[in-house]
Amino acid sequence: MHYRPEFEASLRVCPACNYHDRMTAAERIALLLDDPPSFRELDAEVTAADPLEFQRPSGSYPDRVAKARALTTRNEAVVCGAGSLGGRTVALGVMEFGFIAGSMGGATGEKITRLFEYALRRRLPVVTVTASGGARQDEGLFALMQMARTTAAAARLGEAGLPYVCVMADPTLAGVTASFAAVADVIIGEPGATIRFAGSRVVQGTLRRRAPVEDHTAEWVQQQGMIDLVVARRELRRTVARVIAALAPHPAPAHAPSPPPRPAASPAARV
Amino acid sequence: MHYRPEFEASLRVCPACNYHDRMTAAERIALLLDDPPSFRELDAEVTAADPLEFQRPSGSYPDRVAKARALTTRNEAVVCGAGSLGGRTVALGVMEFGFIAGSMGGATGEKITRLFEYALRRRLPVVTVTASGGARQDEGLFALMQMARTTAAAARLGEAGLPYVCVMADPTLAGVTASFAAVADVIIGEPGATIRFAGSRVVQGTLRRRAPVEDHTAEWVQQQGMIDLVVARRELRRTVARVIAALAPHPAPAHAPSPPPRPAASPAARV
Amino acid sequence: MLDFEHPLDDLRARIDALERDAEADPNSDITRELAILQLELEARTADLFANLTPWQRVQLARHPQRPHTLDFIERLCSEFIELHGDRRYGDDPAITAGLASVGGRSVVVAGHQKGRTTADNVKRNFGMAHPEGLRKALRLFDMAERFGLPVLTFLDTPGASPTLQDEERGQSWAIAENMARLARLRTPVIVIVIGEGGSGGALALGVGDRVLMLEHAVYSVASPEAAAAIIWRDSKHAPDAAAALRLTAPDLLRAGLIDRVVPEPDGGAHRDYDTAAANLANELTPLLDDLCAHDPDDLVHARYQKFRAMGEFTQAPAATS
Amino acid sequence: MLDFEHPLDDLRARIDALERDAEADPNSDITRELAILQLELEARTADLFANLTPWQRVQLARHPQRPHTLDFIERLCSEFIELHGDRRYGDDPAITAGLASVGGRSVVVAGHQKGRTTADNVKRNFGMAHPEGLRKALRLFDMAERFGLPVLTFLDTPGASPTLQDEERGQSWAIAENMARLARLRTPVIVIVIGEGGSGGALALGVGDRVLMLEHAVYSVASPEAAAAIIWRDSKHAPDAAAALRLTAPDLLRAGLIDRVVPEPDGGAHRDYDTAAANLANELTPLLDDLCAHDPDDLVHARYQKFRAMGEFTQAPAATS
Numbered sequence A, B: 001m002h003y004r005p006e007f008e009a010s011l012r013v014c015p016a017c018n019y020h021d022r023m024t025a026a027e028r029i030a031l032l033l034d035d036p037p038s039f040r041e042l043d044a045e046v047t048a049a050d051p052l053e054f055q056r057p058s059g060s061y062p063d064r065v066a067k068a069r070a071l072t073t074r075n076e077a078v079v080c081g082a083g084s085l086g087g088r089t090v091a092l093g094v095m096e097f098g099f100i101a102g103s104m105g106g107a108t109g110e111k112i113t114r115l116f117e118y119a120l121r122r123r124l125p126v127v128t129v130t131a132s133g134g135a136r137q138d139e140g141l142f143a144l145m146q147m148a149r150t151t152a153a154a155a156r157l158g159e160a161g162l163p164y165v166c167v168m169a170d171p172t173l174a175g176v177t178a179s180f181a182a183v184a185d186v187i188i189g190e191p192g193a194t195i196r197f198a199g200s201r202v203v204q205g206t207l208r209r210r211a212p213v214e215d216h217t218a219e220w221v222q223q224q225g226m227i228d229l230v231v232a233r234r235e236l237r238r239t240v241a242r243v244i245a246a247l248a249p250h251p252a253p254a255h256a257p258s259p260p261p262r263p264a265a266s267p268a269a270r271v
Numbered sequence C, D: 001m002l003d004f005e006h007p008l009d010d011l012r013a014r015i016d017a018l019e020r021d022a023e024a025d026p027n028s029d030i031t032r033e034l035a036i037l038q039l040e041l042e043a044r045t046a047d048l049f050a051n052l053t054p055w056q057r058v059q060l061a062r063h064p065q066r067p068h069t070l071d072f073i074e075r076l077c078s079e080f081i082e083l084h085g086d087r088r089y090g091d092d093p094a095i096t097a098g099l100a101s102v103g104g105r106s107v108v109v110a111g112h113q114k115g116r117t118t119a120d121n122v123k124r125n126f127g128m129a130h131p132e133g134l135r136k137a138l139r140l141f142d143m144a145e146r147f148g149l150p151v152l153t154f155l156d157t158p159g160a161s162p163t164l165q166d167e168e169r170g171q172s173w174a175i176a177e178n179m180a181r182l183a184r185l186r187t188p189v190i191v192i193v194i195g196e197g198g199s200g201g202a203l204a205l206g207v208g209d210r211v212l213m214l215e216h217a218v219y220s221v222a223s224p225e226a227a228a229a230i231i232w233r234d235s236k237h238a239p240d241a242a243a244a245l246r247l248t249a250p251d252l253l254r255a256g257l258i259d260r261v262v263p264e265p266d267g268g269a270h271r272d273y274d275t276a277a278a279n280l281a282n283e284l285t286p287l288l289d290d291l292c293a294h295d296p297d298d299l300v301h302a303r304y305q306k307f308r309a310m311g312e313f314t315q316a317p318a319a320t321s
Ligand SMILES: [Zn+2]
Pocket: A014, A015, A016, A017, A018, A019
């Protein structure tokens, strides 16, 4: 929130070339939610365990997590909560790319899953903003399974007739693109954002059929039919609000659900 | 049925090059149903009206219909009924290409729709065999609407968990391909059959990406991902029976529904 | 300007000249002369349009200045968010689809989109949808059902795109799947034929609880040119085919194949988009209110019965069979 | 023959030679000598396989002679009708799918399909599915639900195909849509990891009520080579990565990420397809009977809870947040 004055002017967008620089989760939240700031964070204390006791040459996984926590002042690569967007309460999950490249581990998946479940219980729309390198290797197959559980949670939202909008920011890759991000009802890309399945693999592409824009940018992905809109940051809040209003014309009374209390330490925690 | 001995030997398939010649509806029915012949025809008396009082330079539409009736001894371009296939009662609709190029008019659509409704009431699987030039021009928009009503009838079958298999014979074109034929659960093409959307229009195709077989043949359409199987006539009955047995493992007791009585002149007839 | 509109050209030119004169000389009194000429124009327009041949209606339906789907959406809807892509293969500019608000009510809209300039028409393939365009609409139909939003479709196409590439991606399958989905959709569906309703490509968006048709729109199993080529072996007989096919709105209303004819402004919708849209809005608003009050089961059942009844037939003498 | 199997080569060669000798001279008595050698082979095989390193298991899972999806279908199913195509874009030979019968019960099967020859592997893209392959499976999942048939999936892939063309057709979207569909499918789903369970391409067929895994199969968030390249900046560290990723069946059973390890015959499934399939059938039959007795609502709920529980986390001290 404290970044507000400076990005209010620039939104981290270059006025000359429209380059959309990466934002922190806090900047994103301020960008998306109404004034005055209404964000109430959920599950802020949930953080990574080390199920594989994973060691890299550069250090242990818990060391990496500790560094990321110090760097971002967050406990995980996603910040979840509720707030007012376009005058209506939404459940909001924003990935923090600065936290181990926004990678998705068990705690990340837990928070995202809880967010969908929270929205389901309170009948709220969900907005996610993705910025991620994909699944977090250090948790092995546990990390892969976050794709399944977050996607399953998102699928239940649709069955309940609650709208889900995903904003794909730079970069949205691999295990996040191919899970809860891709199943949103409406998908919005940020200008120039890299959106793709294959991470760093060498890809031999020769055929360029329909692409006057650079491969794997949001604009290109839209041309391929995979996302609905590419929306400049300045228009983002308004567009998300319009989409939600269109999909859920008769919401639970706006403003009525008071900001949820932070839940007590979850009994579901397994470690 | 009287054709049985001669096609039993050849099935109208060239032993040298596997060319599958067109068959009459009667030959088809004998090919598909079990021995002894068990076919009980439905709605045989339904025939075309002339809603547009349509005149071609070559004569009136009723004249064309009369000629087709004389030629084929059928009243319409589809023969519908029930019979035993693989030891189980199925609803069977077979198009008669000799009847105005198997074109679909109001009476054709009525019979096909009634077939699906008959199957729905008795909880029978449906098998159709298509051979058609598409919608019958002489009935104008009435003909086009047969696409909607036959497709809607087929869709209700799926909702009721009853299997529907379509055999696309030569040729399956335009308004028939693009309606009740395409929505079958399993689609089988006959070897070499032409299957396409665009009728006689000139099509400027240059790109040949994946096609070692001739465009618009059943084999080509299978490569494009649109049909499940290409099955030689000799194997057709067995394959259709296996598919139905797989999709409806617990049928209404086989043989139990006695061959349906021909219904009294339908009160739904509007002309 | 269409050929049959030429008789009005002279009158319109004289009115224009008179108005220019009056501007040049503010003291001249043209009131009376102008009034006479305008009355005559109205009378002759009414006369001409009261006696349009089917072929003339085909030309009006295809008029390059005729309002297209986006022109109607702009005027009918207070909000419009165009959505893109089928999430499988591509985004097809020949189909416009998205979320909109009509009279304060959220709806899903989908329609064929013709262009006006040559470049735009090339991009939009003259309103001839590719399979991915129909599948974009299908995705939005599913979304409408998920969120309980009514669907409005706008029909304006010569037909579905018929190239080899369209066959490769299953044009027939796309059309059939859309019809099946619309037939069973558990939310109201209103179909509006605004221009050319061409064959299966039109019907892929055309299965609804009510089918409205603009006064000079046409709706046909095949284009008059194609029908003439088949029937007369000469596409120059297109005017004859247009008459034989009974493709005009009044004919189709009589035949029971559409529910309502929406009047167009004098001289056709292309002369006054706002009035054309306002006339449509007049029909649409009460219809939406009515349909939205129905139970989904009842809607689906009634929609089935509606199309179930389309198709004439008779009983042959038993001896023939 | 894999490197680590070489210690057995000499023994196997001696047994073969002895049997050839006996064939040449029917009077020779080799019974005792042969019995001794065979006992020794069994003992050393058991010893070797009891102490396989994770990297050795990766090699076994990728063994060119390892039984693939069709090999299992052939042995498990009394009927198999392979179905083709996604009805939208193409038919992908990297996915085999169809209708089958297992123990008298109709099922839908879908699995990654590797080839054995180079030509076959090129055709099947080494078991790396294209989006249209995953969508073929999706079509069959829908069919399974429509007809109340249980689904069996076979996982055996290095991963989903990652080329530009796959991106163009929405590889991420295909994977996500399959997971979402399987998660909510109202019919039993049994997942069997038979060889390589590689990343999202595997998981696209991997969301089920039970996940079985063959003894020497592996299942991993990334290939050991890719993980080594990321973590050690050198894919030669693949054996280290294989160990670190805990990708073996016993490890994953301990972690609670799979439900059951299916024992393989001595020396690995590639030495005896029939026994491998019989061992799988032993697990499968009672499992199918059990799951088919459940109410669809209960199945879907339990499946959600099963995957819901996969993922470890802890609570940070409140001060940090
Ligand atoms: Zn710049």
